[in-house]
Amino acid sequence: MLTVANTTKWLQLFTDQVNTNQDALNQYDTPIGDGDHGSNLARGTTAMMDSLNKADLKSVSDVWKTAAMAIISKVGGAAGPLYGTAFLEMAKASKDRPADDIAVQPLIDASLKGLLKRGGAVPGDKTMVDVWTDVDADLEKGPLTSDQVKTAVESTKPMEAKKGRASYLGKDSVGHLDPGSVSSGFFFESLIQEGEIQ
Amino acid sequence: MKKIINNVDDVVAEMVDGMVRSYPQIVKKLPDTEAIVRNDADRDKSIVGLVSGGGSGHEPTHAGYVGQGMLSAAVAGQVFTSPTPDQIYAAIKDANHGKGVFLIIKNYSGDVMNFDMAKDIADMDDIPVKSIVVDDDIAVENSTYTQGRRGVAGTIFVHKILGAAADQGADLDQIDSLAHQIVPNIKTIGVALSGATVPAVGKPGFTLADDEIEYGVGIHGEPGYRKEKLQSSKDMAHELLEKLGSEFHFEAGQHYAVLVNGMGATPLMEQYIFMNDVLNELDKDGVSVDYTKVGNFMTSLDMAGVSLTLMKLDDAHWLQNLQYPVKTIAWGA
Ligand SMILES: Nc1ncnc2c1ncn2[C@@H]1O[C@H](COP(=O)(O)OP(=O)(O)OP(=O)(O)O)[C@@H](O)[C@H]1O
Ligand SMILES: [Mg+2]
Numbered sequence: 001m002l003t004v005a006n007t008t009k010w011l012q013l014f015t016d017q018v019n020t021n022q023d024a025l026n027q028y029d030t031p032i033g034d035g036d037h038g039s040n041l042a043r044g045t046t047a048m049m050d051s052l053n054k055a056d057l058k059s060v061s062d063v064w065k066t067a068a069m070a071i072i073s074k075v076g077g078a079a080g081p082l083y084g085t086a087f088l089e090m091a092k093a094s095k096d097r098p099a100d101d102i103a104v105q106p107l108i109d110a111s112l113k114g115l116l117k118r119g120g121a122v123p124g125d126k127t128m129v130d131v132w133t134d135v136d137a138d139l140e141k142g143p144l145t146s147d148q149v150k151t152a153v154e155s156t157k158p159m160e161a162k163k164g165r166a167s168y169l170g171k172d173s174v175g176h177l178d179p180g181s182v183s184s185g186f187f188f189e190s191l192i193q194e195g196e197i198q
Numbered sequence: 199m200k201k202i203i204n205n206v207d208d209v210v211a212e213m214v215d216g217m218v219r220s221y222p223q224i225v226k227k228l229p230d231t232e233a234i235v236r237n238d239a240d241r242d243k244s245i246v247g248l249v250s251g252g253g254s255g256h257e258p259t260h261a262g263y264v265g266q267g268m269l270s271a272a273v274a275g276q277v278f279t280s281p282t283p284d285q286i287y288a289a290i291k292d293a294n295h296g297k298g299v300f301l302i303i304k305n306y307s308g309d310v311m312n313f314d315m316a317k318d319i320a321d322m323d324d325i326p327v328k329s330i331v332v333d334d335d336i337a338v339e340n341s342t343y344t345q346g347r348r349g350v351a352g353t354i355f356v357h358k359i360l361g362a363a364a365d366q367g368a369d370l371d372q373i374d375s376l377a378h379q380i381v382p383n384i385k386t387i388g389v390a391l392s393g394a395t396v397p398a399v400g401k402p403g404f405t406l407a408d409d410e411i412e413y414g415v416g417i418h419g420e421p422g423y424r425k426e427k428l429q430s431s432k433d434m435a436h437e438l439l440e441k442l443g444s445e446f447h448f449e450a451g452q453h454y455a456v457l458v459n460g461m462g463a464t465p466l467m468e469q470y471i472f473m474n475d476v477l478n479e480l481d482k483d484g485v486s487v488d489y490t491k492v493g494n495f496m497t498s499l500d501m502a503g504v505s506l507t508l509m510k511l512d513d514a515h516w517l518q519n520l521q522y523p524v525k526t527i528a529w530g531a
Binding site for chain 2 (some may be wrong): 034035036039040072073074075076077078079080081082084085118119162163164165167168169170172
């Protein structure tokens, strides 16, 4: 179950991973994008932690809403609206739940629906939607494992990109991991690392 | 990397400051944003507001087209990165003078999503907003199942034609329908001689050998469709017009506007030489060229190369709108 404390911790772990791997994410974005995914995201996660540390967070929904607003107003690019929409959907999905009964799977499910709508991508288009789709399904069966996250991220490698910058490369996008999927992998690894949510 | 900058993190903010301080009679900046808006005496005239924007690094696009007869506002993102919805929304709010706001968006997934989110916020505030996505770059395949074609230099014709219509009192629906008529008639293709260096990256996004050029490169250095040994301006004009011709199917009696756009590091001398060759080729095709423009209008930082835009002028009003007087930093004569 999510609480204000463990949700904030999850986002802190995610921020740490993004900051540590900022250059690596830029590298993943170089052959099939414009090399800025790590810089874009790190700008947002750092601002997100600043906002979270300053805000008076009364509910899990507050945490996601504060996080979403920081991401939306700081990231730009494709990653800003996508992560922003995902977090905003989590804020909405957790809003009407009893404070002691907020499970993670319905939130991810709501986020995924938001991502599909915002970006118009479908599973198989080699975007972060692929990772969120797999994780959503895995969570339905039980707690998420690191292996499941790795498999989901790796699944984007053989795909041909149909959305986003990588789609301009057509077949040449095959053989590379999708950068947004790698960062989404960090997001879900952080959930596992947090330890008590699921 | 050799650039006249201070801190790489400040390039966009400092550029915007320099721009508005250079031309205060034309533009100003909205506080706490990188949104540049009209600052002339007529700025609050009750017409449809036109808002565009996108990543920085394409100057004078888009802020250079803010002014009477063209855009109401332009939002500058980080270099080559789409601006955020809150800033786009601030521009929409400022541009709304009771007639609604029309958004001109270049077709990149980041731009489309950030402008969409801004539109959602404006909806909540009951500001009527409509939009067009410009996708003039024919270097990539067109498909509804992918991201489709990129928006490049032809976008400035959209700014110009819609701007003239708005200034003359067209309502939001009329602007919307005009936009959807003109965009399919605008096509662009480019050739690069060297890559651009994003300040935060420090080295060129791609490299070409001293005697090498690449056809079809995008304005963020997206790979093109073919690399070649360096050719004459005539041969380059021939290649690009062949691509454009397969879209337009040139025939005697057709009317066109032609834009030769420098990518940032190509001297005007070369751009004029190239235009001369383009016009020679078009003469051979027997089409009539009613409007021409040469210069650095949508650059890609310090990339060397040019893009060639043709717009088929199916309606005489479109030409009148291209010729309509404007007061902006960059449109010129
Ligand atoms: N339409 C889409 N739907 C879902 N995910 C998308 C879509 N477009 C892009 N993405 C994801 O966004 C990631 C790229 O994010 P990034 O922040 O680098 O944006 P960008 O495309 O470079 O934006 P910009 O061009 O404005 O810099 C991709 O790896 C992909 O996972
Ligand atoms: Mg990118």
